[in-house]
Amino acid sequence: MKLASLILGAFALFLCFGQSMAMADPNGDPAAVKQDAKTGLWYDKAGNPTFKVEKDGTVDWYTSVGYLQYGANCLVCHGPDALGSSYAPNLTDSLTSLNYAEVYGIIVGGKRDVNASQDLVMPAWGDNKNVMCHINAIYVYLRARSDGAVGRGRPSKVAPKPAGYDEQENKCFGD
Ligand code: HEC
Numbered sequence: 021m022k023l024a025s026l027i028l029g030a031f032a033l034f035l036c037f038g039q040s041m042a043m044a045d046p047n048g049d050p051a052a053v054k055q056d057a058k059t060g061l062w063y064d065k066a067g068n069p070t071f072k073v074e075k076d077g078t079v080d081w082y083t084s085v086g087y088l089q090y091g092a093n094c095l096v097c098h099g100p101d102a103l104g105s106s107y108a109p110n111l112t113d114s115l116t117s118l119n120y121a122e123v124y125g126i127i128v129g130g131k132r133d134v135n136a137s138q139d140l141v142m143p144a145w146g147d148n149k150n151v152m153c154h155i156n157a158i159y160v161y162l163r164a165r166s167d168g169a170v171g172r173g174r175p176s177k178v179a180p181k182p183a184g185y186d187e188q189e190n191k192c193f194g195d
Pocket residue numbers: 090093094095096097098107108109111114118123126127131132133140141142143145151158
């Protein structure tokens with residue numbers, strides 16, 4: 021009897037958690053509803069960049085670019101799979117409270133938290149083209165990680181590169 025109610029209690033807790041996690045995206049519903057015809061980037065219904073993961077696990081092009089660019093520019097501090105390190109926060113947690121505009125602003129301008137016991141510095145990337153030309157890709161990768169749509173490691177199945185992808189990337193790099 022006692023054991024049964026314990027199990028029931030644990031299950032109820034699990035349900036609550038599952039629900040609060042599903043609602044934890046501060047941009048609202050992450051479902052991809054519109055793809056930009058030029059760039060191939062997906063948007064949610066509120067107009068924020070988002071990921072698109074098919075039932076068989078295939079991720080959209082930007083999510084896979086974001087994985088690689090995160091690895092090249094952010095992993096050294098924020099750890100593999102965005103799970104944090106002793107120095108920098110777990111971004112899968114951070115993105116449950118920071119929306120697209122806030123994340124974008126922090127990446128461009130940096131962030132600093134100084135007090136008696138620590139001096140944490142998030143560099144500003146506004147002048148770094150490798151980051152700025154991939155900022156939406158990095159964002160959708162982090163959003164997918166935070167929403168639990170993409171697991172740890174490199175996405176194994178990736179949708180084809182959108183036709184307009186190279187053109188907008190080259191334009192950004194100024195080639
Ligand atoms: C040199 C180490 C370092 C690198 C590289 C770095 N960050 Fe950070 N980042 C930090 C630190 C430290 C903080 C916490 C700053 C604070 O608390 O004020 C932070 C904070 C953040 C935050 C805010 C998190 C929060 O909960 O407030 C975001 C978003 C973020 N970083 C994204 C990125 C992205 C994306 C990249 C790669 C383009 C990146 N960071 C690269 C060190 C780094």
